[in-house]
Amino acid sequence: MVEKILAINAGSSSLKFKLYLMPDEQVMIHGMVDRIGHSDAVFTYQTEDGAKHDTTESVKDHTEATELVIKALNESGVIKDKSEIVGIGHRVSHGGNYYTQSVEINDDVAKRISELSVLSPLHNPANLLGIEAFEKLLPEAREVAVFDTSFHSTMPPKAYTYALPYKYIEKYHIRRYGFHGQSHQYIYSVVADRFGEQEADKLISCHLGNGCSICAIKDGKSVNTSMGFTPLAGLVMGTRSGDIDPEILPFLEEKEHLDSEDIRSMLNHESGVLGISGVSNDIRDVLKAEADGNKRAKLALDVYAHQIQQFIGAYTTDLGGLKVLAFTAGVGEHSAPIRARVCQGLEYLGIKIDEAKNQANDIEIQASDSKVKVVVIPTDEELIIARETAKVIG
Template sequence: MKILALNPGSGTLQYKVLDISGDAGPEDGTLLKDGKVDHVHGDATVEAAEMAVVECLPLGLDAIGHRVVHGGSRFDGPARITPEVLEVIESLSDLAPLHNPIDLATIKAVSRRAPGVTGVAVFDNAFHRTLPEVAWRYALPLDVGEGEVRRFGFHGIAHRNVAERLPEYLKEGMRRSRYVLCHIGGGASLCAVKDGKSVDTSMGMTPLEGLVMGTRSGDLDPGLVLYLLRHKGFTIESLEDLLYHRSGLFGLSGRSDDLRDLEPAAQAGDRRSELALAVHAHHIRKCIGAFAAVLGGMDALALSGALAENSASMRSRALEGLEFLGLRLDSERNIAARPDQPSRISAEDSPVPIWLVPADEERQIAREVAALLEGPG
């Protein structure tokens, strides 16, 4: 089955065509086409997706898989595109304003370009539907904390891909069940995985909760939000813009959300850039420790995402001081690791192995589409 996997992200569109079967393993399938378009936002993302479809149609596509960030409580797996599915995606746009509107527009535009090809939505929060109630429920009155008022988690396509591949890279005696997965890109989240299932994650009801991100604030005191609304002249719209677009690494540094800008600036003595990097790493370390506690220990830790895959210094900052948890980084291995292949970056005597495992979200999307379409019914 030839499947085009479309993955619109924060500023990029990645896509692959794979010839893959419904029982494919995490690294199976033949890659027929691989593409990436950088520096696209909004309408430009939609246009890039249309061009990708036009480019790939001659390969004889059987289906197109779309990454959709927020599927709410309605879906626990991929779903064929129908008017009802599109209504759900649109209804959740307020909970993922950077993603769902673009995901929806992309699906509609692609459907017009390839009307005879089956479309499937693969939801980024579906992997976390296994969260226990103690992890997903907010401490609100039960009549308030129902329906969509709960923690969902995101980056599930990436976390599932890494969780299923990681055991293959571990030594026989270390293929146990407690993994902490760190997906660090423009958006960032950690996931605690036990026996292959997500049991906790740092993002919540929206992709705003959790770690410090490129332009997103991550965790905030809810009282701070009330204070800004009451005393600092913010409206709901301007506050949303602040938290989604003008915070995180960008807001702290006043310069950029790109490590290629921030790391040289920090080395040159720019205090705000140095602070941004330090705060970013602090929150990652804090969450790693928390998830080690949730799991009762770690059998392995893996890093993925654009920032983690491309910056050895970022990996070093994030893992500094965690030797007491059994995480011992090997500096030479860390520096030598490449962003396009799995690499062990922990020392030989590290009680907990540390791996860089670039997440293949497009392959994961294709696997889930094939499993849905070739499955019973």
């Protein structure tokens, strides 16, 4: 049965959308509302025939952003009536211990997404805004939550258990949950389709954007991932610290007279590449500053790449070897200098890249004598959202 399914990826000030004709996975229209909450919000979309639309206008909140999306669907001709959209899939960051797979959204699900906002303060509240906005304007469509954390529910206890008093682990369901699940799941599907499941059975997926995570995927299942109880853990990110010595936090609280909210804000918004470099959270800006001789920019990039290398080494152990190393997301897909920096020094794992292919952003960038395939794959989280939604609504 042919169905139209809308995939939604809502952020705090943005809303990405793709309308799919399923099960053919045909993208009918895709776009984004950016700078929600501002008078100069940018709304862009493109239909399957290549026609583009680009406007700047005031968008007060996610409800107004949703209205723009529905208006675009109608005016572009991809739908004639709102009732044609049978399902809406929403990316939701944190599903906690409640959800190990995608679920249809009801009041209880929405309540739990809200409760879990404390664990994903940058994402769950925004995800919920998107859910509520579409519920108002497309009440007949069935809404599905597709959780970042679900793909990582296959991790073994030795990978997800923290060495805390077990009474707290049990009481508060404290464990490594992992994030960017849709992205890592998509990367596996592409690698398996392109090279075969046998070649994809020992895969490390590097999702490098403003948020960063690495996932060890064995036989199609996540066996370890760098983000943890929250999306703050793991790699150095644009503004997030990643892993640090936990004793630093009470030390700063005492020395700087900070409270828990100050610490949370610092770790999420003032740290990472921005915190070290003092330049920007955008890798492009930091690379330019490094080229201009900025030593802190160089340090930030060195720390950023070194931590990625450490996780690749550790996850190769988890996998018992490595066949494919994949780069994806904004930095992973577009920054040849970062890919080169990460791969330099990993020759002992059999990783060698061809710099000409790397600079050209080819799909395969490994050198001819590399024992490991090194690939660059544009992620498509929305496609996973659409697939999961179609599965849930039957």
